[in-house]
Every structure is written in structure tokens, then in C-alpha cells.
Amino acid sequence: MQKVYTRIDSIAGNVITVRAEGVRNGDLAVVTSAHGESLANVIKLNHDVVSLQVFSGARGISTGDKVRFLGVPMRVSYSDDLLGRIFNGAGKPRDNGPELTENLIEIGGPSVNPAKRIIPRNMIRTGIPMIDLFNTLVESQKLPIFSVSGEPYNEVLARIAMQAEVDLIILGGMGLKYDDYLYFRDTLEESGAKNRTIFFVHTASDPTVECLLVPDISLAVAEQFALDGKKVLVLLTDMTNFADSMKEIAITMEQVPSNRGYPGDLYSSLASRYEKAVDFEGAGSVTILAATTMPGDDVTHPVPDNTGYITEGQFYLRHGRIEPFGSLSRLKQQVNSDTRDDHRALMDGMIKLYASYKEALEKKAMGFQMSEWDEKLLKYGEMFEDKMMDLSVNIPLEEALDLGWKILAACFEPRESGIRSELIQRYWPEELT
Amino acid sequence: MAERYGLVTGVDGNMVSVEFEGDIFQNEVGFILVGDQRLKSEVIRITGKSASLQVFEMTGGIGVGDKVEFSGEMLSVELGPGLLTQIYDGLQNPLPQLAAQCGFFLQRGVYLKPIPDKEWRFTPVAKKGDKVIAGSTLGTVPEGIFSHKIMVPFDLPKGNWVVESIKKEGSYNVRDEIATISDGKGGKRSLSMVFSWPIKRPITAYVERLQPREPLIIQSRPIDTFFPVAKGGTYCIPGPFGAGKTVLQHMTSRNAAVDIVIIAACGERAGEVVETLKEFPELLDPRTGRTLMERTIIVCNTSSMPVAAREASVYTGVTIAEYYRQMGLDVLLLADSTSRWAQAMREMSGRLEEIPGEEAFPAYLESVIASFYERAGLVVLQDGSQGSVTIGGTVSPAGGNFEEPVTQATLKVVGAFHGLSRERSDARKYPAIDPLESWSKYPSPINYDKVEWARDLLFRANEVSQMMKVVGEEGTSLDDYLLYLKGELLDDVYLQQNSYDEIDSACPLDRQVLVFDLLFKVLGSKFKLGSKREARSFINDLRQMFIDWNGTARDDKNFEKYEKEINHLIDEKFIEYERQVAKIVEG
Numbered sequence A: 001m002q003k004v005y006t007r008i009d010s011i012a013g014n015v016i017t018v019r020a021e022g023v024r025n026g027d028l029a030v031v032t033s034a035h036g037e038s039l040a041n042v043i044k045l046n047h048d049v050v051s052l053q054v055f056s057g058a059r060g061i062s063t064g065d066k067v068r069f070l071g072v073p074m075r076v077s078y079s080d081d082l083l084g085r086i087f088n089g090a091g092k093p094r095d096n097g098p099e100l101t102e103n104l105i106e107i108g109g110p111s112v113n114p115a116k117r118i119i120p121r122n123m124i125r126t127g128i129p130m131i132d133l134f135n136t137l138v139e140s141q142k143l144p145i146f147s148v149s150g151e152p153y154n155e156v157l158a159r160i161a162m163q164a165e166v167d168l169i170i171l172g173g174m175g176l177k178y179d180d181y182l183y184f185r186d187t188l189e190e191s192g193a194k195n196r197t198i199f200f201v202h203t204a205s206d207p208t209v210e211c212l213l214v215p216d217i218s219l220a221v222a223e224q225f226a227l228d229g230k231k232v233l234v235l236l237t238d239m240t241n242f243a244d245s246m247k248e249i250a251i252t253m254e255q256v257p258s259n260r261g262y263p264g265d266l267y268s269s270l271a272s273r274y275e276k277a278v279d280f281e282g283a284g285s286v287t288i289l290a291a292t293t294m295p296g297d298d299v300t301h302p303v304p305d306n307t308g309y310i311t312e313g314q315f316y317l318r319h320g321r322i323e324p325f326g327s328l329s330r331l332k333q334q335v336n337s338d339t340r341d342d343h344r345a346l347m348d349g350m351i352k353l354y355a356s357y358k359e360a361l362e363k364k365a366m367g368f369q370m371s372e373w374d375e376k377l378l379k380y381g382e383m384f385e386d387k388m389m390d391l392s393v394n395i396p397l398e399e400a401l402d403l404g405w406k407i408l409a410a411c412f413e414p415r416e417s418g419i420r421s422e423l424i425q426r427y428w429p430e431e432l433t
Numbered sequence B: 001m002a003e004r005y006g007l008v009t010g011v012d013g014n015m016v017s018v019e020f021e022g023d024i025f026q027n028e029v030g031f032i033l034v035g036d037q038r039l040k041s042e043v044i045r046i047t048g049k050s051a052s053l054q055v056f057e058m059t060g061g062i063g064v065g066d067k068v069e070f071s072g073e074m075l076s077v078e079l080g081p082g083l084l085t086q087i088y089d090g091l092q093n094p095l096p097q098l099a100a101q102c103g104f105f106l107q108r109g110v111y112l113k114p115i116p117d118k119e120w121r122f123t124p125v126a127k128k129g130d131k132v133i134a135g136s137t138l139g140t141v142p143e144g145i146f147s148h149k150i151m152v153p154f155d156l157p158k159g160n161w162v163v164e165s166i167k168k169e170g171s172y173n174v175r176d177e178i179a180t181i182s183d184g185k186g187g188k189r190s191l192s193m194v195f196s197w198p199i200k201r202p203i204t205a206y207v208e209r210l211q212p213r214e215p216l217i218i219q220s221r222p223i224d225t226f227f228p229v230a231k232g233g234t235y236c237i238p239g240p241f242g243a244g245k246t247v248l249q250h251m252t253s254r255n256a257a258v259d260i261v262i263i264a265a266c267g268e269r270a271g272e273v274v275e276t277l278k279e280f281p282e283l284l285d286p287r288t289g290r291t292l293m294e295r296t297i298i299v300c301n302t303s304s305m306p307v308a309a310r311e312a313s314v315y316t317g318v319t320i321a322e323y324y325r326q327m328g329l330d331v332l333l334l335a336d337s338t339s340r341w342a343q344a345m346r347e348m349s350g351r352l353e354e355i356p357g358e359e360a361f362p363a364y365l366e367s368v369i370a371s372f373y374e375r376a377g378l379v380v381l382q383d384g385s386q387g388s389v390t391i392g393g394t395v396s397p398a399g400g401n402f403e404e405p406v407t408q409a410t411l412k413v414v415g416a417f418h419g420l421s422r423e424r425s426d427a428r429k430y431p432a433i434d435p436l437e438s439w440s441k442y443p444s445p446i447n448y449d450k451v452e453w454a455r456d457l458l459f460r461a462n463e464v465s466q467m468m469k470v471v472g473e474e475g476t477s478l479d480d481y482l483l484y485l486k487g488e489l490l491d492d493v494y495l496q497q498n499s500y501d502e503i504d505s506a507c508p509l510d511r512q513v514l515v516f517d518l519l520f521k522v523l524g525s526k527f528k529l530g531s532k533r534e535a536r537s538f539i540n541d542l543r544q545m546f547i548d549w550n551g552t553a554r555d556d557k558n559f560e561k562y563e564k565e566i567n568h569l570i571d572e573k574f575i576e577y578e579r580q581v582a583k584i585v586e587g
């Protein structure tokens, strides 16, 4: 029989301690209080003092409430019944559907053996030139959008999700605004994708600890579907809220903070989630697209900074556009050698020129006379921003490449492009030279 | 050592507290028994009858009262033939074999033999009665392209040890006895081809250490020419995320002129290791005609693998490097990223509640980093031959700011610094090595005066470029403007090198000399140019030609044509060398 403990020794933040025996690290418990039942899990053991984080929060918990240990770690039900459903961070239904209790799988499981990974090779087409041409997205990639609140990062996530040819979309919402939650739900419903979508949603008004569980639960389910051969796209928004929940628990546990109050294991904690992105040999894949808002629009803030070191690139979304600077897809070279043979040269060449444009723009702002070369750059920069960067542009890669050459030819002489003569001979639009 | 066991009294993250009986020692390996699993861990603090252990595995499921067994050994690696081509985790667990046994996922508590049970063709070198000391050669076995020396274990105490018996030429299992030695005072040891060595202790079985001077060519123009690495030296590559640290290391692991490359993928992406381990078995090393994998060992403890083992991984790598150095080989250890190793130390230090230093790193961070890089070196071995370990580590500074503790501590001890800049990588100027910030204490394989002069030109061109931001192009003289353009040219066609271009990605030394000499002529000459516009046009033409030339294979018919055309273009406008340059050219 599971023993019930009726004495809670301490309550701080969302962490409670009880004196108990035979408890194991990570085990689940049920805390019963006047407000109902909540799950909790063990995060520290010290002799018989057991620390637990309470999923629905410790608010209102009394020292006389009951704690019952379940002897198992946190798990989630896995089956096709998940499809089309909406759950909270603890895996409880948020829609009116039934609770799922069959076929439980562990969350936060071990990582994939690097020797079993394969080199990713499938491009994900988005129709967005700033992605397809300059920073190609690849199946099994892990990649966040770096942005600030007010920017349409959730819209971009939804747009890519709709366009991507995947079998399954899992949305992990953390601190999601209710409106954004409804936006995702309605967008997916309208496009008819709802029955291949699973939601694990923590909204801004839900308890902190549940926010912490969202990535693990979403990714555990994604991983299982991938093992069963499905191409899964996981959207995690907003990972900064996840990191902040971690910070909250760490401070409660009196851990030594390393940087601006974040715990020393911030990097490892983010990495163990993002590294769940994988392409399984002979089975499916998990691709992770995330949103990471940058507090104070500061990319050196610990959350975006650590994220950038972990993920396979990032898209900078600023003023409603994906910026060429700072945006990066580290996997692009796995696929852009097989698209078209001018892809790589154009991708680098155009950005180099865009960098020169930015310098010319600076000079202009200082009031200097513009040389002939500066004028060319200014023209180029404007065309580039207008025809390539604007998010309303939706064209296939091949058209974007052709467009790139047209822009170059409209602004420069071939030898000013920095691109090899051999490619220029084949691709430089004739009528304009 | 009877009855040495302990019981778990607490679990906090990856640290476990234990109460123990008998004697245990600092850094001793212990195993926590959880169900039917044995979880490897290391003693990192002892106070009275309780000890703190860092666990090299995930700690879910550990409970108070679980038994702990102590092994009597420090964390060690196995050394012997069969290390090459292996892919290990930070504790030297062979990952492909683990995958064969456990499938897609890493399973905790499974530890396989690092060195495969295999027969090797042994040729004795020592004879019965020979005197031996730690590191003496007993015989050799052919391991791929190398003659692998079977050595007397490095932990052999001093004494009058002689060979008592040694096996004849023949095939033996790697763990069979191949020799016995004795010290005449009752000391006797049975030796096989394998022995172990604690990873945190440097191997010192050599005669003396020498100053590293000989360039280690890695076929990168900016590095070999301007910021060279030396055999037995050390260097670091700090840079913000996405600046190109890993790509640079990856290119180095392919192209470096060394015998053996050890890649320590420390706390970074698993996907990056996969590229190496899938590509290297397919790629031929032009120097040997064999696959690159045959000279490579990968130690990978990627970011989602347990943190404590990440800390061990760089030591595992450097110990294996030292072992091959003892055979008179040149070994290159590439550690990506040393910051993850430092962070692992920080995590542990926090759990031990040590007094935190800057950015919460432990106070001993500097000395630990220094003693790690100290394990590089060029040494003279007992037989007079030389071997070297070169260490190149990437650093991932928080916020891309080099003023942070790990970068600073590393800069104090390395011989070369390749600093990557965000500004350059944003503009896709790869490799994003900042030519004004970076430095090397090692000699360049290219003419010293020319290199120094060209580097000085970069500084002067940069000054002009800064001036132009104040006075505009119109306020800049034609001479200064040309100087600025020359700086841009040097950057565009020499300092930048595209790693994803089949030809440009690797530039052998003789080709560097050729290109540099021709470029030097452009940089060091006065030209007939009447206006800024003409100057820009002239430099643009040259740039186009150099770019085309850089992208042309050495044996392509166009190679010499481009060279001639460039010469022709220069000669058309050439007036004379600048004074200082004339002196250098005339020697």
C-alpha cells in the first residue's frame, strides 16, 4: 500500500518538503489539499527530507495536507488518441475530451546515441526567401526564432507549420497568451490540420511548474511518434518562459545562480530538450521550431545566448522581417548543394553586399557625399529589403534565386558582385548586362 | 581493502551524498547500485564519514539507502592498440558498440570494453634481460598506417626492472600476456598490450620538453600565414555562437598535417559529430591514401549527455593524445568547446556550495585550464625521437564577450589566439577570424618580413577606413583610398576562405606561398591610377581574378592562365614598389 504522509515540513515558492522514506529521485506524488489534488515530483533528497515541486503550485497548501508517493516518475499516455487533443503541461485534458491513461511512456528520457544519428538531408520548403534561399530549414533541425514581444513570431511559426510537409504537429505552449493559444487553435482548425495536431498548452495564467513540464511532455510524445515512422514538427513557444520557470525553481532551491539569476545548468537543461530533434535511421524525425523572446531585445541575455549555442541556427525576427544578420541555419549546407548550383554563391554573395549596403547607409546618415559605388549599394539594399525580406513574399526557392540574380543585375556590374565568373556567365541576366 | 562500501544519503541533481565505511580516496570511482544498474560516479569531496560523488549518469530513480561500491581506482582510460577509428563517450564507452547492444538510446549503467578484444600481430623489440623503465618499447603491432608501440605501463615505479620473458613474433589477443618483468627484489609484473592510466594525470615518460617551433600546417590561409599553429603548441578559438568555431575545427581535423587527430566534442551538438563520423570513413587523406577515419579518434560527450562525463571527456581525449605521442607521433587534440567543460566544473562547484568566483565559476578555474593546456608539448622520447601533442580549443564566451573568465584564463596560457568576430560572420566573411585582434607567438612558414608588412597594412587600411567614417570618402586622399582598397582586397581574397568550396576550402602551403607572393606585389606597389573610381575598378578586377584563381584546382588548365592574367593586370599599372617593400623583395 502506498503510504500517505500528512505532515508538510516546509513550503517555499512551489516547493514543499516532507519527511519520508523509500522515495526515489524524480518520483511522482499526489498532494491533496483543500483546493483539490495536484501532482508533484521529487527534485531533491537529503536523508529523509524530500523536496517536491508541486505542479499546480504551492499556493494555499497547508502543512497538514496529504502527500502520497506513486513510486513512478512522470509519464504521459501515448497513442493515436492524442491526435486533435489539447492538454495542459501535466498532461491533463484542457478540452472536454476524456483523460488518457493507457500506454504510459516516461518523459525526459535518455538521449539518442550519437552513433545512431544520421546526417539530415531533407529541405523543408517554406516559400520565404529569407529562409529557403539564405538560411534553409532542414528536417530534424532545431531552430528558434529570436524576437521580442509584439513581433509576429507565432504567426511565422504557424505559417511554417502549415507549409511544411509533416505528418504531425505538436504545439508546446509556455506562458502562452490566451489569444495566441486561440490563434494557433483556430489557424490549425481552419486549415484542416487539427486532427494531426496535439497541443500541450500552458497559458500565462497557469501554474509555473506546469510550464516546466511542457517541453519534456511534448518531446516525449514527438519522439515516440518519430520512432513509429512519423515526421513530427514540434513548435515550442516561448522558451524564455520555460527558462524563467527554471530560474524560479532554482532560486527557491537556493542554488548558486551563474548569470542574472539563472542556474548554472541553464545550458544543459535547454540542450537536453533541443537535442531531442533527430532524424532516426529507418524511422521518422523530430524537427523543433521554437520562439525565444529576448528580454530587453538583448541577444546577449542568458536565455537567447545559451540557446544560440545549442540550436542549429536561429531566425532573427525584427520589424516584421527576418533579418539577414544574425539569422543562421547551420544545416543549410547539408541541402543547398543539391538545390541549384548557384544557390551557395548567391546566398553568400548577396549577404556580403547587403553588409556593404549597411555601411553605405551609415555614411549617408552621417551626411557624407555618396560615391557612385555607394549609390549602387543603396539601390541594392532597398531592392533587397523590398523583394526578398518582406514577409509577404511567398515564392519557391528557384524563383527566389532568379530574383536574386535580377536584383544583382539591376544594381551592379558582374565583377562587382564578388561571385565567380563561371557562375556569372551562366546566370547573369543577359538583357541587363 | 575489505568492506569498502557506502549508502546513499542524498541526491541533488547529478550529485549524490554517501556515508561510507572503511577508507576511500579522492577521485575514486564508485558505483551506485540502483535496481540492477550500476551507475558510475566519482568521489569529489570527503568530509569525515560522508562523501560527495558526481554521477556520470542521469540520477532519476536513485533513492536514500542505495548501496555504493568503491572500485579502488581513479577515473582511467584503457590504452593499447585498437583506439584509432573509435568513437567514445567521455568515459571511453564505445558508442557504436553501445548502439549495437542498446539501440537508438543511450542506456545508463552499461559500460563496454573500450579496447576491443582482438588479435594483433606482435613483433618483439625488447629481449629477455633488457633493462626497462616506464614507457620502454616492448614490441610493435601494425595499427592501420602506424607501427603501434607496445610499451611498459607508465605507472611502473623506478627500479632495476628487466624483461624476464617476452613472446615471440605472432598473433596475440590484446589482453594476453606478452611479457613479464621483474625488479630483482621480488617485484614482478605481467604485461599485456593494454594498460590503464588515470585521465587527470599527465603522462611524463619522456626525456625532455622542447620549445614548439615547427609550423603545423592546417591549410587555412589566415591561420597558416598570419596566425600559425606549431607542433606541440596550443591555441584557442573564442567566438560567439554561429561565428564558425566548429566549422574551423572540422576543417582542421581534415586538413591538418599531423599523424593523428583526436576530436573531443565536449558538450556541443550531437549532429556535428555525426558529420565527422559519417564522412571520415569515406574521405581519403591525400597524405596517406587511407581514409581520414584511420587517423582519427572521436571522444564525444554531447550537450544532452550527462554533465559530469562531459568534464571527463577532454581529459580522456588528452590522455589518449599523450599515449600516441609516446610513439613518436604528432597528435592534434581539438576540443570543442572548452567552455562546456568549464561550465560542467561550475555546475559541480555550485552543488558543492563552494565560494563562487567571477560569473560563479570556481576559484580554481584558471589553474585547471592552465594545467590542461600544459599537457600539450613537443617532447624528446627515450629513443631520441620526438612526439608532440598540439591542443586547439574553442571557447564559447557568454554573450560573445571575450572579457569573461574562461576566455581570459585561456588567453593567458595559449600560444595563438584566433578570435572570431560576430561582425565578420554576419557579413559572411568566413572564417571570421578577426585579423586585427588575433595573434600567434609561433613563427609563420611564410617570409616573416612580408607577413609582418602585410599585417601592418591591414592596420593602416583599417585606420583609413575609420577615418573615412569621420571625413567621408571625399575627405580621403587617393593614396589613402587605395590603401583602404588594398586592405579590403587582402581580406576578400586571402583572409576569407569558403569551407564549402571544394577547392578553396583547403589551401596547401605551396599554394599559399604562390598566392601570397602575388598578392604581396599588389599590396606593396604604387600604381598608375588617376581617380578613386579608377582605383576601385582596378581592385575590383583584381579581386575577381583572385577569386576565380582561388576556386581553380592546381591541375586545371586555367590555373596558370589566371596567374598570368593577374600578373599582366598588375604590370599594366605598376609604377614601382614602395620603399620598404623594395627592400624586402630585394632581400
Ligand SMILES: Nc1ncnc2c1ncn2[C@@H]1O[C@H](COP(=O)(O)OP(=O)(O)O)[C@@H](O)[C@H]1O
Binding pocket: A328, A329, A330, A331, A333, B239, B240, B241, B242, B243, B244, B245, B246, B247, B248, B430, B431, B432, B497, B498, B499, B500
Ligand atoms: N569557413 C566557413 N565557410 C563557410 N561557411 C562557414 C564557415 N564557417 C562557418 N560557416 C557558416 O556558419 C555556420 C556556423 O558555424 P559554426 O562553426 O557551427 O559556428 P560556432 O561553432 O562558432 O557556433 C556554419 O553552419 C556555416 O553555415
Ligand SMILES: [Mg+2]
Binding pocket: B245, B246, B247, B268, B336
Ligand atoms: Mg560550434
